[in-house]
Amino acid sequence: MPLRTTFIGLSLSHPLLVASGPASHDVNQIALAEEQGAGAVVLKTACSDKYEHMRYWPRPRYKLLDWDKQIGGRSRLFTLYSYEQGYSGTLADYWAFIEACKETARIPIIASIFADAAEDWADLAVRAEDSGADAIELDISSPHRPGTLDFEHTFIAAIWAVRKAVKFPVVVKLAAGPDVLQQAMSAQECGADALTLCNRIRGFDVDIESQRPILHGNFAGVGGPWAKYYTFRHVAEAAQHVQIPISATGGVMTGEDVIKYILLGATTVQILSVILVNGWESISKINQEVEAYCKRKQIHSLQDLRGEALKHMTSPDNIIRWSGESKMGPRNRRKTPPGISS
Numbered sequence: 001m002p003l004r005t006t007f008i009g010l011s012l013s014h015p016l017l018v019a020s021g022p023a024s025h026d027v028n029q030i031a032l033a034e035e036q037g038a039g040a041v042v043l044k045t046a047c048s049d050k051y052e053h054m055r056y057w058p059r060p061r062y063k064l065l066d067w068d069k070q071i072g073g074r075s076r077l078f079t080l081y082s083y084e085q086g087y088s089g090t091l092a093d094y095w096a097f098i099e100a101c102k103e104t105a106r107i108p109i110i111a112s113i114f115a116d117a118a119e120d121w122a123d124l125a126v127r128a129e130d131s132g133a134d135a136i137e138l139d140i141s142s143p144h145r146p147g148t149l150d151f152e153h154t155f156i157a158a159i160w161a162v163r164k165a166v167k168f169p170v171v172v173k174l175a176a177g178p179d180v181l182q183q184a185m186s187a188q189e190c191g192a193d194a195l196t197l198c199n200r201i202r203g204f205d206v207d208i209e210s211q212r213p214i215l216h217g218n219f220a221g222v223g224g225p226w227a228k229y230y231t232f233r234h235v236a237e238a239a240q241h242v243q244i245p246i247s248a249t250g251g252v253m254t255g256e257d258v259i260k261y262i263l264l265g266a267t268t269v270q271i272l273s274v275i276l277v278n279g280w281e282s283i284s285k286i287n288q289e290v291e292a293y294c295k296r297k298q299i300h301s302l303q304d305l306r307g308e309a310l311k312h313m314t315s316p317d318n319i320i321r322w323s324g325e326s327k328m329g330p331r332n333r334r335k336t337p338p339g340i341s342s
């Protein structure tokens, strides 16, 4: 079975995980994910009691932007705009949810938490471990995270505190942006067992008829098939600098996207929007596409694929640059950087 993958010590039938969100908010969804061949599920993020208001969502909370711009159904262009914060139950509900998932599921269950004070992060993580979760993902990167919580002061302390408090694997989910690489290396230093790259970004949209912001009237998470390109870059960069495994997430619609993430160094790949837009069958369809690729390329283990494209990346100093005016004749290889006359 070429798709079997080991991730943070868990043996997964497939490298495809259901990402934290509305498709992992209910115990019945875990069975659907498992039936379709998900390797594991990351549960919807539970917030500490201090952020109780994040358990109540505005309605509607989603909008598919650009959906009307499909060209004869052929374009896969869309942006999922959403404002959905934490798991909608109490913390007691969440621990019972983990227990219920573990009673029925055969695939690993990764809990997900959000807090601010380091002791709250540690407390939630311990409770998740006691409830039977196989690992914990620290959602330090939500596009809706409140206030001024920052990586240096809040999240470094949180990762340390969680790492010290629990025995099960700790995964840190980072936001896309200029600091990802530095944060990835810091998370590894703090003892993270893996990274999830990258959460959705915070965006905004307005309606020109009403001249008001859409939906709830404030910023929202944005993502879509286009989002994979910035995450491809972040995964490629991180994979070359950290030793811990990477779970990639962002913009996956097809098996081809999954293969690209693995070629760039990911061990597992998390999906959500494609399930919301195209249904649970997306999981088995994507798995089949990855399997067909492996068969065609005679790949017996995804390990043989992991990071393969990185070996062929050109360093900025070695990019072959050309100069010369002739439209027809051979061009000359440029020997000096642009802007410096030779």
Ligand SMILES: Cc1cc2nc3c(=O)[nH]c(=O)nc-3n(C[C@H](O)[C@H](O)[C@H](O)COP(=O)(O)O)c2cc1C
Binding pocket: 019, 020, 021, 022, 044, 045, 080, 082, 084, 085, 086, 087, 112, 139, 142, 173, 198, 199, 200, 221, 223, 224, 227, 249, 250, 251, 252, 270, 271, 272, 273, 274
């Ligand atoms: C509606 C919605 C809710 C989400 N909720 C969470 C969440 O609670 N915790 C979290 O870590 N990520 C959350 N995410 C981010 C997803 O887990 C995932 O990383 C992201 O959507 C990128 O994957 P995709 O492009 O396949 O959707 C949410 C995403 C969406 C669209």
